[in-house]
Amino acid sequence: MISYIFWFLSFTAVFSALATILSKNPVHSVLYIIVTFFSIAGHYFLLNAQFLAAVHIIVYAGAIMVLFLYVIMMLNLNRLEKEKTQNWMKLLSVVSAGLLMLVMVSAVGRASLMAGAGQPDETMGLTQALGQVLYRDYLLPFELSSILFLSAMVGAVYLSKKEPTTPPL
Amino acid sequence: MGTHTELIPGITVEHYLWLSVALFCLGVFGILFRRNAIIMFMCVELMLNAVNLMLVAFSRYYGQTDAQVFVFFIMVVAAAEVAVGLAILMMLYRNMHTTDTDVLNKLKW
Known part of the structure; x- marks a missing residue:
């Protein structure tokens, strides 16, 4: 089921x-x-x-x-407006994505996985377990990601500001 | 493919590997196929999601919570990337009046 x-x-x-x-x-x-x-x-x-x-x-x-x-x-x-992609470009994209798929399929098909944990722990993905790992083992990356967000916000605001002095290209 | 790799009844970790390989290759295909920068951004999101799905499947397979924390951080980076990338696109559209990457080729070569 x-x-x-x-x-x-x-x-x-x-x-x-x-x-x-x-x-x-x-x-x-x-x-x-x-x-x-x-x-x-x-x-x-x-x-x-x-x-x-x-x-x-x-x-x-x-x-x-x-x-x-x-x-x-x-x-x-x-x-x-209609995208002006040439047909040979489309063909090449299909061929190269297909080749990547072929490489990945053959790599995954040959992969031998190590034995797993057997019966998985049912409480693993719950908020409590994840929060304990996040705030105990990954506290520094968590705090650094807030700095990343701050810089992304500053960048987005700065980039989308209007600049009236720039002439259109 | 033995029964010891089962994650949920009838579904092994290999099934999830195939699914995320398919989604990742579809993302690559979309980036190569489309010329609209917004659609290309969506395909980047699709590739990130394929990797996230694989991480979650392996997190359950090995019984480790750490991979789910990595997925959390990938989502953080994706959100920041989209905010900055869409701001760049807005600026490009304001100056060049297009989002076609065949026209936006000033930095090429």
Whole structure:
């Protein structure tokens, strides 16, 4: 029963990722990639990582994709001019992505995994266990990431400031 | 592929490996295929998510919580990247009136 949920979520993720790439309208791309993110969150639930699933939905579907949608609508890109990609470029992209896929599939197919932990700990992905690891073992990276956010915020504000002296290129 | 690698009934860690390989390659394909910088950004997010999924699967496989903390930090970096990247795109659009990466080639060569 639970393996059917896995297959359903996997096919949803792969097909909506493909639809993201192939759809002409960027707004449709954003909506399809939100479907992908929700199915990945479903995978996190299946793997018993509830905290990550919640954070994934909040951060990706709630913040990042809203930012994308906001920029697309602000720049009015939803009636996009046609991309002038030549056909040989498209063919080359298909071929090179296929070659990468081939390399990865053969590498993964030959990989021999070490034995796992056996019966997994069910409380591992819960907020309490994750919070203890985060605040005990990874306290310094956690604090450094706040500095990263601060610098990203300063950079974003500085970059999107209007500069009236610059002539249009 | 034995039963000792099962994460949830009927699904082994290899299944998750194949899924994240597929998603990662789709992200690479999208970056090569599309010329719109916003779609290319979304494909970068897709690749980051493929890696996150693999980390979570291995975290359950080995019974280690640390990988889930790494996923948390990857999400942090992704959020910062999107904030700065979309600001750069806004500025580019304001100056060049396009997000097509075939036009934005001043730094090429």
